[in-house]
Amino acid sequence: MPPTTTLTIAGLGAHPTAVNLTIPDRAVVSGPSQSGKTSILTALCAALLDVGPEGSMVDEQVHDEAGAAEVAVELPGCPPIDFRLTRGSRSALKIDGARSTSAAAHREALGLADLVIARAIMVPFYWHALTRSPRARGLRDLLSAVLPAVDLRAIVGASCDLRPEDPVDLKAALALQTATNRAASEARGALQALEAAPAPVAVEPPPPERVTRARAYLARYADWVRYTQDLASWRRQEARRQDAARARAELGPRPDVDEAALTRARNIARDRSADVARARSELDAMRRDLDRAQAYVDGDAADARRRLDTARAAPEHCPTCAQPWPAVDLAALEAAARAATEVELAERARRVDPLAARHDAAAAELAQCQAREAYAVEALAEAEREAAVVATWDRRAAALPVLDEVAPPDWDGDELGDKAAAHALAAEELIRTHERAAGATDAAARERAARAARLDEARRRLAAAEAEAERVGALVEALRRAPTEVARRGADALRIALDGSGVELRLAEPGSDGDEVRVYVDGRQGWLASTGRMVLADLAIRLAIRRLAAARYPGGLVGYGRLPIVVDRAQDWSGEWPDAPCVWRLVTAPGDLRVRRA
Numbered sequence: 001m002p003p004t005t006t007l008t009i010a011g012l013g014a015h016p017t018a019v020n021l022t023i024p025d026r027a028v029v030s031g032p033s034q035s036g037k038t039s040i041l042t043a044l045c046a047a048l049l050d051v052g053p054e055g056s057m058v059d060e061q062v063h064d065e066a067g068a069a070e071v072a073v074e075l076p077g078c079p080p081i082d083f084r085l086t087r088g089s090r091s092a093l094k095i096d097g098a099r100s101t102s103a104a105a106h107r108e109a110l111g112l113a114d115l116v117i118a119r120a121i122m123v124p125f126y127w128h129a130l131t132r133s134p135r136a137r138g139l140r141d142l143l144s145a146v147l148p149a150v151d152l153r154a155i156v157g158a159s160c161d162l163r164p165e166d167p168v169d170l171k172a173a174l175a176l177q178t179a180t181n182r183a184a185s186e187a188r189g190a191l192q193a194l195e196a197a198p199a200p201v202a203v204e205p206p207p208p209e210r211v212t213r214a215r216a217y218l219a220r221y222a223d224w225v226r227y228t229q230d231l232a233s234w235r236r237q238e239a240r241r242q243d244a245a246r247a248r249a250e251l252g253p254r255p256d257v258d259e260a261a262l263t264r265a266r267n268i269a270r271d272r273s274a275d276v277a278r279a280r281s282e283l284d285a286m287r288r289d290l291d292r293a294q295a296y297v298d299g300d301a302a303d304a305r306r307r308l309d310t311a312r313a314a315p316e317h318c319p320t321c322a323q324p325w326p327a328v329d330l331a332a333l334e335a336a337a338r339a340a341t342e343v344e345l346a347e348r349a350r351r352v353d354p355l356a357a358r359h360d361a362a363a364a365e366l367a368q369c370q371a372r373e374a375y376a377v378e379a380l381a382e383a384e385r386e387a388a389v390v391a392t393w394d395r396r397a398a399a400l401p402v403l404d405e406v407a408p409p410d411w412d413g414d415e416l417g418d419k420a421a422a423h424a425l426a427a428e429e430l431i432r433t434h435e436r437a438a439g440a441t442d443a444a445a446r447e448r449a450a451r452a453a454r455l456d457e458a459r460r461r462l463a464a465a466e467a468e469a470e471r472v473g474a475l476v477e478a479l480r481r482a483p484t485e486v487a488r489r490g491a492d493a494l495r496i497a498l499d500g501s502g503v504e505l506r507l508a509e510p511g512s513d514g515d516e517v518r519v520y521v522d523g524r525q526g527w528l529a530s531t532g533r534m535v536l537a538d539l540a541i542r543l544a545i546r547r548l549a550a551a552r553y554p555g556g557l558v559g560y561g562r563l564p565i566v567v568d569r570a571q572d573w574s575g576e577w578p579d580a581p582c583v584w585r586l587v588t589a590p591g592d593l594r595v596r597r598a
Contacts, residue, residue: 004023005021005023005074005075005076006020006022006072006073006074007020007021007023007044007071007072007073008021008070008071008072009021009040009071010066010071011063011067011068011069011070012039012042012046012061012062012063012066012069012070012085013039013042013043014039014063015039015063016063016065016066017066018070021040023564037568038053041053041123041124041568043071043073043083044071044073044564044566045122046069046083046085046091047073047081047082047083047093048073048081048107048110048112048558048563049112049118050103050107053119053123053124053126057091059088062085062087067086068085068086068087069083069084070084071083071084075562075564078558078562079095079096079557080094080095081093081094082097091103093106095109095110109556109557110558111556111558112560113553114145116142116145117142117145117146117545117549117553117560120142120542120545121545121546121565122542122563122566124538124542124566124568124569125538127139127142127538127541128538130142131519136516136517137516139516140507140516140517143490143494145549145552146548146549146552147489147490147493147494147552148489148493150486150489150490152168152482152486153168155478155485155486156168156475156478156479159474159481160471160477160478161471161475162475166475168479170476170479173472173475173476174476176475177469177472177476180465180468181469183469184465184468186465187458187461187462187465187466188462188465190461190462191455191461191462194454195455197451204437205433205437206430206434210430211430211431211434214426214427214431215427217423217424217427218428221416224420227409231408231409234406234408234409237406238405238406240401241401241405244400244401244402248397248400251397254390255386255393256390257387257390258383262383262386265376265379265380265382265383266380266383268376268379269377269380272369272372272375272376272377273373275369275373276366276369276370276373278369279362279369282362282366283359283362283363283366286358286359286362287359289355290355293355487507491505491506491507494507497543497544497547497548498541498544501536501537501540501543501578502522502540503519503521503544504520504521504523505517505518505519505541506518506520519541521533521534531572532573532574532575533573535567535569535570535572535573536573536575536578538567539565540578546563546565550562
């Protein structure tokens with residue numbers, strides 16, 4: 001039994017109540033107006049694409065007697081597909097009971113991602129609406145999307161040497177051609193500049209015998225310079241030797257000095273210094289003893305006098321209570337003070353006077369020691385002055401060099417004279433001229449070899465640049481011919497897809513006059529065909545689009561190749577229908593919808 005499609009429509013268009021259709025693989029929808037033909041197409045587009053034949057689904061497409069429109073579709077071999085549209089809300093889509101997150105996700109799951117292609121297959125004369133765009137750009141874009149994909153690199157590579165890094169865009173290829181032509185011009189200019197450059201010229205060297213004589217004179221001159229330097233050095237050394245002899249004669253004999261006497265004087269001075277230090281230490285000890293005895297003797301008498309002075313200076317009355325002070329026995333205090341004074345004088349005579357005598361004796365001893373020390377220091381100074389005179393003589397004698405007499409240097413042959421330096425400069429210039437000439441000759445030979453190598457390299461670069469420019473030129477020509485080849489292949493694919501239908505879609509060259517896509521029916525312009533013939537041509541074009549889209553985009557639950565094609569104006573064609581599977585041929589009447597087999 002041939003496969004069938006089940007369609008349930010409720011509350012949509014001309015069907016307020018549920019209508020169930022079991023549609024065979026071939027059916028034609030025909031009938032009068034307002035009989036529900038377009039509602040069948042609307043239901044299929046809504047369930048599969050979430051759009052109507054004319055565009056988005058709106059509340060007006062819901063029947064006035066129903067609150068919501070519902071559609072259920074079961075295509076052969078596909079799970080159930082449901083659509084629901086409630087007034088004032090968005091549509092809901094389900095596949096096998098699972099709700100789709102969005103219309104795009106719904107179409108993606110069904111394998112109908114490109115909405116334009118799907119509508120061109122399902123909606124009658126949708127492709128004809130695309131021809132109304134400027135230069136039929138919409139229809140050409142549709143055909144470009146469904147025609148077999150063309151490998152542009154393979155087309156271009158078939159007629160030129162195409163490399164992986166080469167662009168296949170004409171604008172980029174033209175830029176590459178400009179760059180390669182410029183590189184070829186630059187290589188050609190570089191070669192011409194090298195060819196026009198003058199060749200290097202060798203320099204004529206001086207005669208070899210003159211160069212030999214110049215080298216010999218320079219060797220003789222070097223010996224002469226060394227002789228003059230040695231002679232000047234000998235003269236300086238001889239002058240120094242004579243000056244040292246005169247200075248030694250002027251210095252005279254070495255003075256005598258008594259080293260033992262200098263040592264004795266130093267020892268005596270050291271001993272006298274020790275005696276002075278010892279006498280000073282003894283005098284300091286005597287002075288400390290004398291100071292302590294004096295302080296001891298003066299203590300009691302000073303206390304008695306202080307008490308007597310305090311009693312004499314005391315007031316007669318108390319400053320706080322104004323009472324008279326007790327009477328003081330001043331006579332007793334004075335007697336006590338006199339007694340203390342007498343005791344102090346006696347104690348001083350007993351203790352202080354002997355210490356003072358010994359202190360004076362120590363001071364006299366220190367003075368004698370200091371006098372002996374001064375005499376010893378003066379004797380030491382005299383001995384050291386004599387030693388200093390001898391040391392000065394020794395230093396002056398040591399500073400005088402002792403030089404042996406040396407014989408002056410010898411020179412064999414004639415002296416070169418005052419012009420020797422000028423002659424040597426001339427000889428050096430002659431030798432340098434000879435060396436420059438030899439170097440210039442070698443450099444000229446190297447330059448000629450390098451120039452030949454540069455010319456070969458420049459010719460090689462020019463050949464490579466010209467070859468690359470020629471290759472890129474061929475690439476540009478191939479890219480310019482490529483659109484024609486692409487159009488030819490597209491036309492062949494369309495011709496095969498429309499073979500036997502009497503319909504032809506001609507693709508004009510891009511940029512040519514007229515529409516880019518022209519429709520021909522039975523060899524004539526499409527607008528000259530009858531209404532029924534245009535209905536049949538629409539069927540043929542949609543079948544061709546479906547066939548091409550199914551080949552280019554296989555996959556999905558439905559896919560472009562399984563979309564049903566509804567002919568809702570079947571009554572306009574009275575001839576035989578072609579054997580086209582999945583074309584629905586339905587007969588409708590107001591309030592009645594039934595299927596008539598073809």
